[in-house]
Amino acid sequence: MIPRNHAPGMDDAEPYLPATDMPRFIRDMMEFVELTERDVVAIRSSAPVVLRHAEALTAALYEKFLALPRSARFFLREDGTVDTERLERRKHSLARWLRETGEAAASAEFSYYLLNVGIAHSHRAHDPGGQIPPHLMVGAMSLAQTALAGLFDSELERSEAAAASAAWNKLLLVNLSVLLLGYLPPQRIR
Numbered sequence: 751m752i753p754r755n756h757a758p759g760m761d762d763a764e765p766y767l768p769a770t771d772m773p774r775f776i777r778d779m780m781e782f783v784e785l786t787e788r789d790v791v792a793i794r795s796s797a798p799v800v801l802r803h804a805e806a807l808t809a810a811l812y813e814k815f816l817a818l819p820r821s822a823r824f825f826l827r828e829d830g831t832v833d834t835e836r837l838e839r840r841k842h843s844l845a846r847w848l849r850e851t852g853e854a855a856a857s858a859e860f861s862y863y864l865l866n867v868g869i870a871h872s873h874r875a876h877d878p879g880g881q882i883p884p885h886l887m888v889g890a891m892s893l894a895q896t897a898l899a900g901l902f903d904s905e906l907e908r909s910e911a912a913a914a915s916a917a918w919n920k921l922l923l924v925n926l927s928v929l930l931l932g933y934l935p936p937q938r939i940r
């Protein structure tokens with residue numbers, strides 16, 4: 751985690767636009783959800799399990815997206831068939847996100863990468879389908895949480911699994927808070 755460069759309650763009062771200081775935004779969210787050093791350890795030590803199953807996890811998520819017309823419509827060609835090439839690219843992108851998230855880094859690079867991922871959904875330049883609705887982003891994160899909890903239950907000792915699930919849940923929702931920024935009008939926050 752990035753160390754705070756100010757004590758809580760000090761220059762926190764200075765309002766800022768999240769996109770101008772993403773490491774601060776992520777750091778503050780981590781603090782808010784109480785993502786501790788212990789959680790970071792739990793995330794990093796369970797990351798190899800996640801990575802080993804990254805392909806199956808991303809395949810399951812995309813299978814779900816394709817199963818319902820309201821999410822499948824973003825992956826179709828004009829003739830209504832699934833754009834498999836595009837889908838494969840998306841699977842790689844999702845696997846990269848999982849990998850980088852598993853490092854539990856709050857580096858400037860990662861924080862702006864996440865902001866860009868959010869903008870790729872909220873301000874989609876290419877059809878089909880236009881903007882990915884924000885509620886589907888929330889739903890996708892729920893799917894990811896459920897899939898990871900199931901994976902940890904089957905691959906780790908009980909106490910390790912519980913710690914990993916709790917820690918990943920916090921981190922995924924910190925990620926979600928970044929992914930949703932592009933949907934909201936720019937607003938100064940504290």
Ligand code: HEM
Binds near residue numbers: 867870871891
């Ligand atoms: C947990 C939530 C999600 C994560 C972490 C995620 C991750 C990603 C990543 C990393 C990319 C590549 C962005 C880039 O080009 O730099 C991407 C693109 C994309 N995602 Fe997602 N995604 C999520 C949810 C969804 C949902 C719910 C849908 C639609 C049902 C969706 C549809 C797409 C599409 C269509 C693109 C391509 C954007 C474009 O270039 O037109 N994603 N996603």
